Amino acid sequence: MNAGDELPPLEIPITRTLIVAGAVASRDYQDVHHDAELAREKGSPDIFMNILTTNGLVGRYITDHFGPTAELRRVAIRLGAPNYPGDTMVLKGTVEDVDGDTVTVRVVGANGIGRHVTGTVTVTVPTGSAITRPAGSAASAVTGLSEAAGTAASEGPA
Numbered sequence: 001m002n003a004g005d006e007l008p009p010l011e012i013p014i015t016r017t018l019i020v021a022g023a024v025a026s027r028d029y030q031d032v033h034h035d036a037e038l039a040r041e042k043g044s045p046d047i048f049m050n051i052l053t054t055n056g057l058v059g060r061y062i063t064d065h066f067g068p069t070a071e072l073r074r075v076a077i078r079l080g081a082p083n084y085p086g087d088t089m090v091l092k093g094t095v096e097d098v099d100g101d102t103v104t105v106r107v108v109g110a111n112g113i114g115r116h117v118t119g120t121v122t123v124t125v126p127t128g129s130a131i132t133r134p135a136g137s138a139a140s141a142v143t144g145l146s147e148a149a150g151t152a153a154s155e156g157p158a
Helices: 016-025 036-041 051-066 144-148
Strands: 007-011 071-079 089-101 102-110 115-124
Touching: 007 051, 016 051, 036 089, 051 071, 051 089, 051 102, 089 115
Parallel strands: none
Antiparallel strands: 007 089, 071 115, 089 102, 102 115
16 A cells, blocks of 8 residues: 555436435434425435545445455545435545555545545554455445444544
8 A cells, every 4th residue: 555546436426315324323413414395495406415424435335445454543524416316426535645554545435516525544454463454345335324323423433
C-alpha cells in the first residue's frame, strides 16, 4: 500500500429503506429523513440521508477494504449534494499517506447530483494483517445497515 493507490469503488443503491433505517438506527428522528410529504413542505424534493448514515457507510467502505482487524482512528467528512431515494452513491478512495500501520485515505462519494461526501479517514491495520481485500470485495452493494449504524461517530476510536 502506497500513497496514490486507489481503493476499488463501492456502489451503494440509495433506497428509502436505507435512508429511514439509517436515521432510526442513529436516533435521528428529523422528519426530512423519513416523511416525504413533510420533507417536500420544507423544500426538499424527497427524504434524504442523514450525516450519521453517510459516516457509517464511509467507515464500512474503509473497513471492507482493510479487513476485520482495521480500526478507524479518525473520520472527518463533509456533506454536499443530498442522497435521495432512487440514486446510487459511488464511494472512491485514494491513499494519501502510509506511516507504519496507519493509513490515511481521501474518500469521495458521488451521486447523480454531484459529490455527496468528501473527507479523510485514518485507519490502523495491525502488523501482520492483510492490507488489501480480495479484488471486488468492496465493490458489492450494501445488503444491510448494521455496518452504517455501527460506525456513526465522526471522530475517535471505533
